[in-house]
Amino acid sequence: MTQWLALDWILAVVGGWLLISVAGMVAVRRLGLVAHLLFPLGGLLGLALAGLALAALEGAPQLAVLPIGLPSLPFHLRLDSLSAYFLLVVGAASSGISVFAAGYFRKGEGTAPGLLCLEYHVFLVSMVGVILADDAYAFMVLWETMALSSYFLVTANHRLAEVRSAGYLYITMARIGAIAILLCFGVLQAGTGDYTFANMRAQALAPAWTSIGFLLAVFGFGAKAGILPLHVWLPEAHPAAPSPVSALMSGVMLNTAIYGLLRVTLDLLHLRLWWWGAVLLAAGLVTALFGVVFASVQVDMKRLLAFSSIENMGLLFVGIGLSLIFASFGLQQMSALALMATLYHVASHACFKSLLFLGTGSVLHATSERNLGKLGGLIRTMPWVAWLTLLGALTCAGLPPLGGFVSEWLLLQSFLFAPALPLPLLNMLIPVVAAVIALVSALAGYTMVKFFGVIFLGQPREEKLARAHDAGPWERAGMAWLACGCVALGLLPTRFVQVIDPVTRQLLGADLGQRVAGSSWLLAPNSTEQASYGPVAFLMGILGCFALAYVVVRLLYHGRLRRGPAWACGFPFGTARMQDTAEGFGQPIRQIFEPFFMMRRELPTAFDQRPRYLVVVADHFWRWFYVPLIDLANYLAQLMSLLQQGRISVYLMYSFLTLLATLLVVMS
Amino acid sequence: MSFSGVLSQLLEIVIAIALAPLLSGWVNQWRAWLQNRSAPGLLQPYRMLHKLFNKESMVADHASSLFRMAPYLKFGCMVLACSIIPTLSTDLPLAPAADTIALVGLFALARVFISLAAMDIGTAFGSMGARREMLVGFLAEPALLTVLFSASLISKSTSLTTIVETLAHRDFAIYPGMAFAAVAFLMVSLAENARVPIDNPATHLELTMLHEALLLEYSGRHLALLEWAASLKLFAYSCIGLALFFPWGIAEARAPAAMLLALPALLFKLGVGGFLVAVWETVNAKMRIFRVPEFLATAFLLAVLGMLVQLLLAR
Numbered sequence A: 001m002t003q004w005l006a007l008d009w010i011l012a013v014v015g016g017w018l019l020i021s022v023a024g025m026v027a028v029r030r031l032g033l034v035a036h037l038l039f040p041l042g043g044l045l046g047l048a049l050a051g052l053a054l055a056a057l058e059g060a061p062q063l064a065v066l067p068i069g070l071p072s073l074p075f076h077l078r079l080d081s082l083s084a085y086f087l088l089v090v091g092a093a094s095s096g097i098s099v100f101a102a103g104y105f106r107k108g109e110g111t112a113p114g115l116l117c118l119e120y121h122v123f124l125v126s127m128v129g130v131i132l133a134d135d136a137y138a139f140m141v142l143w144e145t146m147a148l149s150s151y152f153l154v155t156a157n158h159r160l161a162e163v164r165s166a167g168y169l170y171i172t173m174a175r176i177g178a179i180a181i182l183l184c185f186g187v188l189q190a191g192t193g194d195y196t197f198a199n200m201r202a203q204a205l206a207p208a209w210t211s212i213g214f215l216l217a218v219f220g221f222g223a224k225a226g227i228l229p230l231h232v233w234l235p236e237a238h239p240a241a242p243s244p245v246s247a248l249m250s251g252v253m254l255n256t257a258i259y260g261l262l263r264v265t266l267d268l269l270h271l272r273l274w275w276w277g278a279v280l281l282a283a284g285l286v287t288a289l290f291g292v293v294f295a296s297v298q299v300d301m302k303r304l305l306a307f308s309s310i311e312n313m314g315l316l317f318v319g320i321g322l323s324l325i326f327a328s329f330g331l332q333q334m335s336a337l338a339l340m341a342t343l344y345h346v347a348s349h350a351c352f353k354s355l356l357f358l359g360t361g362s363v364l365h366a367t368s369e370r371n372l373g374k375l376g377g378l379i380r381t382m383p384w385v386a387w388l389t390l391l392g393a394l395t396c397a398g399l400p401p402l403g404g405f406v407s408e409w410l411l412l413q414s415f416l417f418a419p420a421l422p423l424p425l426l427n428m429l430i431p432v433v434a435a436v437i438a439l440v441s442a443l444a445g446y447t448m449v450k451f452f453g454v455i456f457l458g459q460p461r462e463e464k465l466a467r468a469h470d471a472g473p474w475e476r477a478g479m480a481w482l483a484c485g486c487v488a489l490g491l492l493p494t495r496f497v498q499v500i501d502p503v504t505r506q507l508l509g510a511d512l513g514q515r516v517a518g519s520s521w522l523l524a525p526n527s528t529e530q531a532s533y534g535p536v537a538f539l540m541g542i543l544g545c546f547a548l549a550y551v552v553v554r555l556l557y558h559g560r561l562r563r564g565p566a567w568a569c570g571f572p573f574g575t576a577r578m579q580d581t582a583e584g585f586g587q588p589i590r591q592i593f594e595p596f597f598m599m600r601r602e603l604p605t606a607f608d609q610r611p612r613y614l615v616v617v618a619d620h621f622w623r624w625f626y627v628p629l630i631d632l633a634n635y636l637a638q639l640m641s642l643l644q645q646g647r648i649s650v651y652l653m654y655s656f657l658t659l660l661a662t663l664l665v666v667m668s
Numbered sequence B: 001m002s003f004s005g006v007l008s009q010l011l012e013i014v015i016a017i018a019l020a021p022l023l024s025g026w027v028n029q030w031r032a033w034l035q036n037r038s039a040p041g042l043l044q045p046y047r048m049l050h051k052l053f054n055k056e057s058m059v060a061d062h063a064s065s066l067f068r069m070a071p072y073l074k075f076g077c078m079v080l081a082c083s084i085i086p087t088l089s090t091d092l093p094l095a096p097a098a099d100t101i102a103l104v105g106l107f108a109l110a111r112v113f114i115s116l117a118a119m120d121i122g123t124a125f126g127s128m129g130a131r132r133e134m135l136v137g138f139l140a141e142p143a144l145l146t147v148l149f150s151a152s153l154i155s156k157s158t159s160l161t162t163i164v165e166t167l168a169h170r171d172f173a174i175y176p177g178m179a180f181a182a183v184a185f186l187m188v189s190l191a192e193n194a195r196v197p198i199d200n201p202a203t204h205l206e207l208t209m210l211h212e213a214l215l216l217e218y219s220g221r222h223l224a225l226l227e228w229a230a231s232l233k234l235f236a237y238s239c240i241g242l243a244l245f246f247p248w249g250i251a252e253a254r255a256p257a258a259m260l261l262a263l264p265a266l267l268f269k270l271g272v273g274g275f276l277v278a279v280w281e282t283v284n285a286k287m288r289i290f291r292v293p294e295f296l297a298t299a300f301l302l303a304v305l306g307m308l309v310q311l312l313l314a315r
Helices: A006-026 A031-056 A081-104 A113-132 A136-157 A161-188 A197-202 A207-225 A234-240 A243-268 A274-296 A301-328 A332-367 A383-396 A403-416 A424-456 A463-467 A473-491 A493-508 A513-517 A535-556 A582-592 A620-641 A648-667 B003-034 B044-054 B065-084 B100-121 B124-155 B160-169 B176-192 B211-215 B220-245 B256-283 B289-314
Strands: A062-066 A075-079 A561-564 A597-602 A614-619 B057-060
Touching (some): A006 A031, A006 A062, A006 A075, A031 A113, A075 A081, A075 A113, A075 A136, A075 A197, A081 A113, A081 A473, A081 A493, A113 A136, A113 A243, A136 A161, A136 A234, A161 A207, A161 A234, A207 A243, A207 A274, A234 A243, A243 A301, A243 A332, A243 A493, A274 A424, A274 A582, A301 A332, A301 A403, A332 A383, A332 A473, A332 A493, A383 A403, A383 A424, A383 A473, A403 A424, A403 A473, A403 B100, A424 A582, A424 B100, A424 B289, A473 A535, A493 A513, A535 B065, A535 B100, A535 B220, A582 A614, A582 B289, B003 B220, B003 B256, B044 B220, B057 B065, B057 B220, B065 B100, B065 B220, B100 B124, B100 B160, B100 B211, B100 B220, B124 B160, B124 B176, B124 B211, B124 B220, B124 B289, B160 B220, B176 B220, B176 B289, B211 B220, B220 B256
Parallel strands (some): A561 B057
Antiparallel strands (some): A062 A075
16 A cells, blocks of 8 residues: 555545535435534644645645546645645644534524525635645636635525525625636636646746736735735625625635635746836735725724725735836745735634634634624623634734734835835835734724624623623634634744745745744844744743732732722713714724715704714725726617517527528638 | 743833823823823822722613623733833834734734723713724824834834844935825824824713713722723823834843833933823813814825835835
């Protein structure tokens, strides 16, 4: 018997997931079996996948050919450092989400549990497949499987009309993106008719064609990642889906778009043009700012997180763009630093965004409320969910010493220490981009204070919230696993940088290896004199002062504490309705960034019998880009309907004319 | 890690903790004098802290543990901030743990926690204060970072100690970029420390409340720690300003004896700075909260402009 390689074991994990989905199909209505056996088993397989991917990071690329599909067109698979890293993220994040899902799905909510189990695991399998695919055929088949299976998951509550329309929007955008990716592969194979990635790597395309291929890839993968103006599906699809699915889509699936972009631009294409990087940088920056500004004014907690995902995808694009700019000028070391920041952020985003979505899932279950304005005070009834979500929120806000800060730090480092580039304009603009990124991350902090504060702090805004219950053990375990990820990414940056090193080495031929390995606790990409960050010492410093202050105050004075009603400046009529609402918290942002929004306000007058306050914040893109586009499509469809007379004689005439035309062409 | 390094690190922490209330007292004294009032003693902040520590802490019935832990956390953050900013010496063993970006992150961490704690009680004042604090924060934070970036671009480093060493040792040269940065920094530090014209530290009135609204529900030792942390923050910001724009007199690793000179130099610089703050607060009035975003956006744009000028002239 031959030795099994990591790729074979990973295929075994995939097989395991397929078996689970079949088992879910067999036991469609048996919730207990599906929830308490199949989902945890899936989570365990996810963990195994993460371990295998970690082991395969350093090794040489492994190839496999699966005889699936058409007779002469098998699936080519390839496991190299890039795919291993993304598999690691998929495995680690999905294991937490699967364990959470074991406690999440209940009876009588739309799709039957077994069916959900089938769709969920097919979704996982297709994501792994996309990352492993080594030819365009396999890639596209699995990419579409991913879109379809997630479409069915999004529409799990298909009895609600808004869920169905969100699903429709999602699948439409997925289709448009897929067409662009297909065209991109068409360009890349350069007319050879051989669609394997190995062949694409070997082609030396003309620069114009390469650029066309690149732009198609940006469009296609940008549609999946939610880059402006292709972002409209995210804030619709994420709230519609059940929370574990939102977590999986936002934390894991969006990363496949980043993977695809990296695969095409840095692996399959040889050319590195600086304006490619500038395109990505500009698109990413606009998207990040747009996403975070919209996130801060949302009143639906899952929509808020969806916009925050848009922001983070924008930041990832910025990182890739910067990496491309450096690579185009031959600055491999700086390019590796920017790519490192990007890949680090992929991991931390997967952890914190999944965690936050799972947190909203638990809140949704406990209160059946998604509107921030009707929540509040849940830290007292749901302490587990609250504290774990707080970790996720702090990571999302990019605060030290957690995972989000490390990637932000690395990204800012690569912006600040850009050596002189031959283009003066670029030289000037790159540090300014760093300032905008600082603004984006500060706004993310604002958004997260709003998100966490309004949901978990204060007094309950509705009576029913007093009866909210904490999450069950499965849900807690799943969230705790992801929270551990956030903390570990924050505290052990040197360790994780070494994990990512093989990827930058594969793509750019440079890594941070030696320079980082010098010190185990201090992250210093160049030298300690230039910049360094030691999260463990940082945390110890804060906690040390915390503990010292706590002890010294008690030793020198006392630790007496009295409980009483809240003071509130002595104002005696305070009710829970007088707290700041989500709308109120977003008000300064609405005012400052007014041109960003299309706002509709209904303000009550002093004489209203039933005063009503309403603010609807909409997106300019929908009104000025999508609505005209939809109108155009409708108009064209109506023109086509002129042909559709509904009488058989007319159709026969069409056939006759077509035949005649064909004959004419053939004869000439 | 040398012995003198550990010594200067400890000395710096002790000096910061001990002197921070004195700086607040100094500013308050001068402000009272300039406003023709009889001033409280220079040691009034210490008496205040002592009184508060002696008092019992009164906590709302439904306050969560987040509320009780936030003052300690903020105090810890501010002490750490003061220990990585070179006030007396650049020979600080803790400094490599956090560069300027992490320092701004540290301030942000403290701000987020204190805002969350203010929202925890669920009174109208607390959540309003939290919202305003975060509003100031999200505009001031990037401005502060951009100011620090300008300095980083000169010294090719984001480490504060390296920045100070470079700036202190350079030949006398005028950096027009740093002039913009200095104005931006001044605006940011006024906003961050809740001074006029953003907030009035002398009142509890509702319409002027920013910093005070956050502390409204605190009492006893919690309030004492928060007040102390606020004066530490003022101290930290003053020291960042001095380190960036007046770095002379700060001792270096090669000359530990200069520490003896560094303390009087620091006291002198802080004394002058505190006096100027008092003058500023006397001749200016607080602005409406609606004007604050404009003020801070100006600071941010000035900082960006400073960075651009810096880059334009450097090449």
